[in-house]
Amino acid sequence: MHDQHFDELAIRFAQKIYGSNKGAIRLAVLQADLNEVLPQRPLRVLDIGAGLGHMSLWLAEQGHHVTLVEPALAMLETAQQRFANAQCPATFIHADWQSFAQQEHRPYDLVLCHAVLEWLAEPSAILAALHRLTTADGWLSLAFYNKDGLILQNLIKGNLRKLSQQRFTGDAGGLTPQQPLDPRELAAQVAPLWQIQQRSGIRVFHDYMPPQFRQKIAAEELISTELSYRRHPALSGLGRYLHWLCQPRTITVDSL
Numbered sequence: 106m107h108d109q110h111f112d113e114l115a116i117r118f119a120q121k122i123y124g125s126n127k128g129a130i131r132l133a134v135l136q137a138d139l140n141e142v143l144p145q146r147p148l149r150v151l152d153i154g155a156g157l158g159h160m161s162l163w164l165a166e167q168g169h170h171v172t173l174v175e176p177a178l179a180m181l182e183t184a185q186q187r188f189a190n191a192q193c194p195a196t197f198i199h200a201d202w203q204s205f206a207q208q209e210h211r212p213y214d215l216v217l218c219h220a221v222l223e224w225l226a227e228p229s230a231i232l233a234a235l236h237r238l239t240t241a242d243g244w245l246s247l248a249f250y251n252k253d254g255l256i257l258q259n260l261i262k263g264n265l266r267k268l269s270q271q272r273f274t275g276d277a278g279g280l281t282p283q284q285p286l287d288p289r290e291l292a293a294q295v296a297p298l299w300q301i302q303q304r305s306g307i308r309v310f311h312d313y314m315p316p317q318f319r320q321k322i323a324a325e326e327l328i329s330t331e332l333s334y335r336r337h338p339a340l341s342g343l344g345r346y347l348h349w350l351c352q353p354r355t356i357t358v359d360s361l
Contacts (some may be wrong), residue, residue, distance in 0.1 A: 108201065109224045109283055111156075111177040119157055119180075125322050126311065128159075130331045131346065134307045135148045135160060135219065135248065137332055138348055142244060142303070148214035151238055153202050153231075154221035158184030158195075161217070165193040169253040172213070176201040206234035220346070221292075222248035223282035227295040236298045236353050245299060248307065252285035254345040261313060288347055299351035305335040306344025 110266050111119075148169045152161045155173035157180060165171045165188065173195060175181040188195050196300045198205060202221070216239050222228035228249075239245055252273060259268050273285050295301065311319065311327060319327070334340050341347075 107226050108176075110201075111180055113335055116157070116177075116179055116183060118198050123157065123159055125163055126319075126327055127308065129324060130311055130328055131160060131248075131307050132163070132330045134305055134333060134335050135348060137244065137335075138303060138305050138350055139164075139215075139246060142350055143215065149211070150215045150217065151210075151213040152217040152219075153205070153235070154218065154224075155184060156180050156220070158187050160219060161195065162187055162191060162193060164215075165195050169215075170195075172196040172198065174198045174200055174202065174205050202231055202234060206238065206298060208229075210238060210273035212240040212243065214240055215246065216243070217246045219246065219248040220250065220282075222247075222286055223284050225284070228284065228286060228291070232294060232298055236356070239353050241353060241354065241355070244349070245353070246345050246346045247295075247351060248292065249286045250282040250284075251306075251342075251347045252287045253342055254308075254312075254343055255285045258312065258345075288342065295349070295351065298354055298356060300354055301349050303336075303350040304341065305348045306337075306341035307331075307335070309334050309337065309340045309344045312345050314338055315332065329333075 123132075137261050150161070150169045150171045152158070152173045153169060155161055155175045158173055161171045161184070162171050173181065173184055175184065175197075176199070178199055181197055185197050216235055218231070218235060222231065225231060235245055255273060256268065259265075272282055292301065309331060311331060335344070
């Protein structure tokens with residue numbers, strides 16, 4: 106398995122997602138969570154695997170200094186055009202996370218790593234790099250494709266044979282994430298480096314609703330209800346994606 110980057114087909118798919126309620130809910134949850142913790146001052150922000158730049162642009166429009174790192178050139182160019190249209194300055198770097206992390210950087214106040222881990226061959230390998238890139242009092246916004254949500258969706262659909270065979274990997278070259286994350290395994294990997302301060306579910310019910318019911322509800326009501334249930338003790342962990350807000354622990358070089 107290799108890290109997967111994106112092509113023109115993936116860009117069209119991502120644009121479709123962000124033009125739908127799925128994308129609107131995702132952005133609403135991420136933004137609501139960040140609004141609760143970010144200090145009211147301009148921040149240095151790093152967006153690793155920035156994609157089309159939706160979250161970065163939202164932050165830039167608030168006056169933060171944003172750096173977007175993206176390995177897919179077509180994705181990065183689309184993000185650049187979005188920023189140009191909004192007349193927002195930013196720094197755009199065409200690189201994968203490995204090559205970017207090997208360079209010397211002043212740590213950032215906020216690091217975004219959204220929907221990246223599930224596309225990596227070794228998701229845990231990026232965690233130490235993210236720690237080095239974050240200030241001691243900074244934040245990591247980590248969003249990832251939730252294996253528990255995928256299991257629930259397959260149970261609801263009756264895909265029991267697929268579950269019994271533990272077939273969770275997306276097809277090579279496809280647009281289904283190639284490696285959903287088990288939140289308990291990831292939490293154990295995160296723990297030596299990060300303190301998870303807040304957890305939210307993204308799309309805790311939307312994707313499980315029958316389409317005929319979902320289509321009858323206004324987008325505003327879907328979003329507001331998702332926000333109200335994103336931290337429900339029984340439901341938040343079933344979100345199709347999970348969002349963790351983390352702060353770095355003080356560690357020694359020997360512990361890495």
